[in-house]
Every structure is written in structure tokens, then in C-alpha cells.
Amino acid sequence: MTFLQTQGLDRKLVRVQEKGQVTLPTEIREKLGLKKGDLVSVVETNEGILITPQQVVANKALDKLGEALKGKGLSLEELIESGREIRGQMVKEKYGINPDSKAK
Helix, strand or coil: CEEEEEEEEEEEECCCCCCCCCCCCHHHHHCEEEEEEECCCEECCCEEEEEHHHHHHHHHHHHHHHHHHHHHHHHHHHHHHHHHHHHHHHHHHHHHHCCCCCCC
């Protein structure tokens, strides 16, 4: 493995294979907890390509959702309850079923 020192970052060079595949260095995979079959997000940036574990992307999205809810004065529990009410109304309208009534 080849290392280059650039702007305080250890850069690891990897070779692009025939089908555009690259192998992430073991050290990085282990540090990020990446295993075979895990999803990563690939984004083109001005500097090149950013590869992010999908779990990190999901956590950031959830953090943004939480911030938006707080900004609206809502809690996650209130959002979930609102979703239940909306689903119940949709079931009632579409299928004529009252989800609150118990089946006999």
C-alpha cells in the first residue's frame, strides 16, 4: 500500500479495477466497521469522491429530522402518533374499515 502525506491526511492509493471496482484498505474498513455486503454512499465532490458508510448517512438524516421536529416544536412521539392517525384515516377512506374497531 502506498501512502502520501497531503494536508495532514494519510492518503491511501488503491487501483481502479476493470469494472470500476476499488478495494478499500483493511485499516479503513476495520476502523469504520465495514463488512462484505455493507452499503456505502458515493458522492462526487469538487475534490473527488467521498465514500461514506450508509449508517453514517442515515444517522445524519435522522439528526436533521430531529432538528426539524424541534424547530416545529414537535417530538418524535408526536410525529409517530400523527402518522398512525393519518394511516388510520386513509384505511378508513380507501377500504371503509375503521382501524379502531375490534374484529369479532
